[in-house]
Amino acid sequence: MNLVLYEDEIRALEEVLQRLRQDSNARAVFLIDKNGQQLAGAGATDSIDTTSLASLTAGNVAATDGLAKLIGEREFSVLFHEGQREHIHISIVAKRAILVVIFDERSSLGLVRLRVKRAGQEFEKIFDLMERKARDAEAGGPEQRPTPFSEITDEDIDALFSD
Amino acid sequence: MTFINYAAKEINCKIVYYGPGLGGKTTNLQYIYSKTAPEAKGKMISLATETDRTLFFDFLPLDLGAIRGFTTRFHLYTVPGQVFYDASRKLILKGADGVVFVADSQRERMESNIESIRNLEVNLKEHGLDLKALPYALQFNKRDLPNILSVEELYRVLNFKREPTFEAVAPAGRGVFDTLKSVAKQILVELRKR
Numbered sequence: 369m370n371l372v373l374y375e376d377e378i379r380a381l382e383e384v385l386q387r388l389r390q391d392s393n394a395r396a397v398f399l400i401d402k403n404g405q406q407l408a409g410a411g412a413t414d415s416i417d418t419t420s421l422a423s424l425t426a427g428n429v430a431a432t433d434g435l436a437k438l439i440g441e442r443e444f445s446v447l448f449h450e451g452q453r454e455h456i457h458i459s460i461v462a463k464r465a466i467l468v469v470i471f472d473e474r475s476s477l478g479l480v481r482l483r484v485k486r487a488g489q490e491f492e493k494i495f496d497l498m499e500r501k502a503r504d505a506e507a508g509g510p511e512q513r514p515t516p517f518s519e520i521t522d523e524d525i526d527a528l529f530s531d
Numbered sequence: 532m533t534f535i536n537y538a539a540k541e542i543n544c545k546i547v548y549y550g551p552g553l554g555g556k557t558t559n560l561q562y563i564y565s566k567t568a569p570e571a572k573g574k575m576i577s578l579a580t581e582t583d584r585t586l587f588f589d590f591l592p593l594d595l596g597a598i599r600g601f602t603t604r605f606h607l608y609t610v611p612g613q614v615f616y617d618a619s620r621k622l623i624l625k626g627a628d629g630v631v632f633v634a635d636s637q638r639e640r641m642e643s644n645i646e647s648i649r650n651l652e653v654n655l656k657e658h659g660l661d662l663k664a665l666p667y668a669l670q671f672n673k674r675d676l677p678n679i680l681s682v683e684e685l686y687r688v689l690n691f692k693r694e695p696t697f698e699a700v701a702p703a704g705r706g707v708f709d710t711l712k713s714v715a716k717q718i719l720v721e722l723r724k725r
Contacts, residue, residue: 371534372534404590423606427622430625431619517725528595528719
């Protein structure tokens with residue numbers, strides 16, 4: 369199964385991320401899928417290697433998930449890394465995505481936790497809607513959107529690998 | 532699980548390099564990293580022990596260019612090959628779109644190859660993935676060493692589903708890009724089907 373995000377869905381996720389960043393006074397916020405792909409971000413995202421951040425965060429969450437199961441817990445839904453200046457708050461939202469908040473002394477752990485909780489509910493609504501649309505599409509319903517990939521030719525693929 | 536982002540016009544795929552310990556998975560990624568133009572690659576991350584054995588994973592993001600207006604990104608991961616790291620190995624396989632098995636051609640490593648392929652099959656199943664249906668390439672690495680088995684013998688024992696196979700000497704780059712291209716192509720062909 370593929371994960372497909374359309375422009376309106378990314379926009380909806382980004383709006384919640386923007387609001388979360390402002391309300392929590394964070395430096396940057398990211399939404400990452402559990403396999404390590406970045407879905408959306410807001411804030412000072414240019415100053416951070418977001419690809420590495422996504423992959424390491426997903427690895428971190430996966431390892432922590434493994435630890436939870438070892439001791440009979442379903443999951444540890446929040447991870448917090450405290451640095452000298454910068455801190456990272458990681459949480460699972462809507463059971464399927466990872467929300468990362470990077471903040472410094474201009475914010476606080478309490479404020480981040482509060483705002484993350486609220487944002488989590490909004491993300492849940494967006495993901496539920498996305499899932500419903502995907503199910504409709506699979507059933508051939510009105511939400512079906514065309515895919516450009518069925519048109520890919522062998523030449524297109526070969527062109528990618530020409531030296 | 533391929534991630535298609537219509538807003539950024541990107542296709543993101545995950546390829547996992549699997550195989551026994553000291554077989555050359557990390558070396559494959561290091562060679563790819565060293566031979567890829569700076570604009571087409573991200574930072575390579577290696578979570579390794581002090582003695583340079585893979586502890587959790589290596590990660591290398593690659594940008595292969597555009598297809599139908601979509602940038603194709605491949606995220607390459609290696610697993611830790613040592614037997615006792617099985618829990619970590621399982622985690623890395625999650626969401627894999629394709630797998631490269633790096634086999635060690637040395638005679639004394641044959642048992643480890645066989646064990647590792649069995650382990651791959653079992654761990655994929657736990658994620659609901661089936662090696663029979665997954666894009667897959669088999670690499671016979673270390674072809675420059677003296678005590679190696681013939682390609683025919685390796686194929687007879689290790690071939691799983693008549694997958695494409697490649698002879699390789701990873702530190703010198705022989706066979707490295709051919710293996711990667713093979714599995715990447717299979718992934719894109721799969722994408723077309725869906």
